[in-house]
Amino acid sequence: MSRTGRVRALQLRTKLLLTVLALLTLACAAVGVLGHAALNVSLGEQLDRQVRDASYRTIEYGVRASAGPSEELESMMDVPAQGAGTLNARIVEDEVVRAGLFAADGSRHRLGDEDRERIEALVEELGARSDEDGGAQWGPLDVDLTVGGYRVLLVDDPWDWGLVLTGLPLADKEQTLRRFGASTAAISTGALAVTGLFGLVVIRRTLRPVERLSDVATRVSELDLDRGEVVLPVAAVAPAAHPDTEVGRLGHAFSRMLDNVAHALATRQRSETRVRRFVADASHELRTPLASIRGYAELIRLTEPMSEQGRSSLSRVESESARMTALVEDLLLLARLDEGRPVVPEDVDLLELVVETVSDRRVTAPGHDWRLELPDEPVVVRGDPAQLRQVLINLLSNAHQHTPAGTTVTTSLGTGPGHEAVLTVANDGPGIGAAFQEHIFSRFAREDDARAGGSGGVGLGLSIVEAIVQAHHGRVRVRSVPGSTRFTVHLPLAAD
Numbered sequence: 001m002s003r004t005g006r007v008r009a010l011q012l013r014t015k016l017l018l019t020v021l022a023l024l025t026l027a028c029a030a031v032g033v034l035g036h037a038a039l040n041v042s043l044g045e046q047l048d049r050q051v052r053d054a055s056y057r058t059i060e061y062g063v064r065a066s067a068g069p070s071e072e073l074e075s076m077m078d079v080p081a082q083g084a085g086t087l088n089a090r091i092v093e094d095e096v097v098r099a100g101l102f103a104a105d106g107s108r109h110r111l112g113d114e115d116r117e118r119i120e121a122l123v124e125e126l127g128a129r130s131d132e133d134g135g136a137q138w139g140p141l142d143v144d145l146t147v148g149g150y151r152v153l154l155v156d157d158p159w160d161w162g163l164v165l166t167g168l169p170l171a172d173k174e175q176t177l178r179r180f181g182a183s184t185a186a187i188s189t190g191a192l193a194v195t196g197l198f199g200l201v202v203i204r205r206t207l208r209p210v211e212r213l214s215d216v217a218t219r220v221s222e223l224d225l226d227r228g229e230v231v232l233p234v235a236a237v238a239p240a241a242h243p244d245t246e247v248g249r250l251g252h253a254f255s256r257m258l259d260n261v262a263h264a265l266a267t268r269q270r271s272e273t274r275v276r277r278f279v280a281d282a283s284h285e286l287r288t289p290l291a292s293i294r295g296y297a298e299l300i301r302l303t304e305p306m307s308e309q310g311r312s313s314l315s316r317v318e319s320e321s322a323r324m325t326a327l328v329e330d331l332l333l334l335a336r337l338d339e340g341r342p343v344v345p346e347d348v349d350l351l352e353l354v355v356e357t358v359s360d361r362r363v364t365a366p367g368h369d370w371r372l373e374l375p376d377e378p379v380v381v382r383g384d385p386a387q388l389r390q391v392l393i394n395l396l397s398n399a400h401q402h403t404p405a406g407t408t409v410t411t412s413l414g415t416g417p418g419h420e421a422v423l424t425v426a427n428d429g430p431g432i433g434a435a436f437q438e439h440i441f442s443r444f445a446r447e448d449d450a451r452a453g454g455s456g457g458v459g460l461g462l463s464i465v466e467a468i469v470q471a472h473h474g475r476v477r478v479r480s481v482p483g484s485t486r487f488t489v490h491l492p493l494a495a496d
Contacts, residue, residue, distance in 0.1 A: 002494075012207060012210070013200070013203045014202060015205050016199075016203050016207075016442050017199050017200055017203055020195065020199050021192055021195065021196055021199070024187035024191065024192060024195055025192060026187075027193070028184070028187075028188035029188075030282075031184070031188075032181070032184040033177070035180065036177060036180060036181060036184070039176070039177060039180055040173075040177060043173045043176060043177070044151075044173070047140075047151050047168060047170070047171075047173055048140045048151065048153075049154070050083075051139075051140045051153045051166060051168050052140070052153060054082060054083070054168060055137075055153045055155050055164065057082065058082075058088050058164060058166050059155060059157065059164055065343070066384065072333070073356055077107070077390050079474045082102060083102070083168065084102050084103065084104045084170040084171075085101060085102060085104065085168065085475070086101060086166070086167070086168060087099075087100075087101040087111075087118075087145075087150055087152065087165070087166065087167035087168070087404070088100060088101070088164070088167075089119055090157075090163070090164060090165075091119070091120070091123055091128075091154075091163040091164075091165060092163075093162070093179065094120060095120060096111075096116040096119050096120055096125055097162075097163075099111035099115070099116055099119065101147065109145075112146065112458030113145055113147075115145045115146055115430055118143065118144070118145055119143075119165060122143055122152075122154075123163065123165075126138045128154055128163055136155070136156040137153060137155040137156065137192065138153075138154040138155075139151075139152055139153040140152065140153045147169075147170050147492070149169065149170035149171070149172075149174070150166035150167035150168065150169055150172055151167060151168050151170055151273065152165055152166065153165070153166050153168075155454050156389060163346050183261055183380050192296070197391060200302075206349075207247070209247050209248070209251045209373065209444075210247055210251075212329070213250065213251060213254050216258075217254075220232060220258070221353075232258050232261060232262040233267070239352065240312055243297065247328060257416065269368055277312050277329050277337075279334075279337035280331070280332065281330075283328045283331040283332045283335065284332065286324070286328050287325070287332075288485065290321055290324055290325045290328060291325075293317070293321045293324065294318060294325070295312055295315050297318045298318070299319065299394055300314060301314055304422070315374065327460070330460045330461075331460070333387075333390075333464060333467075334443070334460065334463065334464060334467060336470065337464075337467040337471055338467075343383055343384050343471050343472060345383050346382070346383070346384075346385065346386070347380050347381075347382060347383040347494055348381055348382070348383050348384075348385045348388055349378045349379065349380050350379045350381060350388070350413055350423060350491075351374060351375065351377075351378045351413060351438065352379070353385065353388060353389055353392065354372070354374065354411055354413050355372070356375070357389060357392045357393060357396065358370055358372055358396065358411050360487065361396045361400070363402045366405065366407055367405035368398065368399075368400055368403070368405065368406070368407050368408070369406070369407070369408040370409050371408060371409065371410040371411070372410075372411055373410060373411070373412035373413070373416065374413050375413060375414055375415070379413055379414070379415060379421045380493065380494045381421050381472070381474045381491045381493055382472075382494045382495075383491070384468075384472075385473075387468045387471070388468070388472070388491075389466065390468060391464075391468050391469060391489065392411075392423070392425070392464075394461040394462065394464055394465050395465060396409065396411070396425060397461060398461055398487075399425060399427045399429070400461060402429065403427050403430070404429065404430075405431045405477050407427050407428060408427065408428050409425065409426070409427045410425075410427070411423075411424070411425050412424045413428070416490065419492065419493060420474075420490050420492055420493055421490070421491045421492075422488065422489070422490055423489040423491070424486060424488045425486075425487045426484065426486040426487070427485050428483055428484060429482045429483075429485060430482060430483075431481055431482040431483060431484065431485055432478070432480040432485055437478055437480060440462055441463055441476070442459075442463060443460060443463040444459040444460065444463075445459045445461065445462070445463070455465070463488075465487075469489055469491070472491055472492075473491075473492055474489060474491040475489075475490050475491045476490075477490075
């Protein structure tokens with residue numbers, strides 16, 4: 001996963017916390033940099049004033065009190081109020097004739113040859129020359145000596161004794177800046193830690209209603225909303241956040257949405273209930289006239305002389321009434337299953353049921369190649385034998401009606417993990433379209449144009465299969481590609 005993808009995958013509270021910490025880090029860094037710069041300028045200005053004061057005292061009290069350059073160093077070192085580390089030097093004609101400094105313990109030290117050469121190089125670089133009127137100065141500026149960094153000021157001696165260089169060490173300034181940097185870093189780190197801790201608590205508390213909404217949305221997404229009575233967890237969405245906040249508005253909007261969906265589902269359920277009751281009542285009422293039609297048709301055939309055309313028409317009446325009777329029986333079966341009537345279970349040997357049903361299909365549809373793959377031992381489940389037989393009949397009829405002659409239909413039986421029986425009806429026909437597979441078990445679902453038979457039923461066979469299997473606490477799945485279609489039924493095995 002790319003870095004952008006990893007960032008997008010972070011939780012919202014993590015993103016918010018990281019954003020707050022990043023902004024605080026930038027703020028601390030900006031404060032540190034600006035504070036360091038301001039302190040550096042302030043300490044620099046303070047050091048420059050000290051250097052000028054030290055230079056003034058050196059010239060006013062040291063050089064002036066001396067008899068000449070040869071006696072100058074001692075008098076320069078005796079200047080009152082000079083601090084530890086103060087550097088003084090006399091340059092005559094670009095050459096250092098006297099140079100020394102105060103040590104931290106107050107002792108005097110002369111500069112070595114290397115430091116003298118560096119001072120002479122600095123004077124040469126500045127192009128400093130003694131002025132007849134005196135008073136000219138160069139600096140303050142920084143210079144590196146073997147004894148450390150110094151802030152120095154070069155002044156033309158008003159007594160016409162060449163140039164006087166006075167300097168103060170940079171160590172104190174640099175140490176102060178380092179301490180400031182360390183303190184700023186420590187304070188910033190502590191502030192980040194405290195902000196991260198309290199920020200996490202505040203963000204988690206603020207986003208708790210959003211997490212609750214996410215949990216409710218997950219529960220709703222796992223519900224089967226397309227059928228049956230559905231109870232949405234509307235009461236679980238009472239948002240604790242204030243409705244004037246963004247999170248509060250989201251929670252209240254989500255709650256109103258669930259109320260609307262729950263109302264729509266309740267309305268849909270009432271409509272489905274009325275339709276199913278109507279279908280059940282209508283199917284029940286149709287059984288009697290259909291039985292009368294078939295009876296009178298048979299009576300006419302037995303008692304009345306008819307022409308060839310009359311007998312053909314009467315046969316059509318009988319076949320269509322039989323077809324209508326089968327449809328009515330299917331609708332009644334679905335209505336009973338929809339009502340949730342419990343199955344009266346008994347031990348059913350699927351091995352025997354499969355052998356008998358496939359054998360009957362071989363006789364009624366000899367144009368297909370019917371094959372069996374069976375275990376050596378019985379496979380017993382608990383259920384209604386007539387309904388389970390209906391499942392297999394419908395699956396075999398579906399394979400027969402929607403595949404061309406010569407198709408191989410293989411019925412296999414076995415056991416799978418989870419103590420369940422696995423019944424499979426597979427064929428090597430043209431297959432089922434991927435889009436149609438998503439609603440193949442819906443009622444009155446048909447895809448005749450994509451099937452080879454072209455003379456399918458009304459689309460109730462597979463919906464009856466699914467309803468019966470679910471009533472037996474099982475599940476049915478379909479997987480189809482061109483050249484291979486497989487319906488798989490999973491049913492719980494009977495307890496030993």
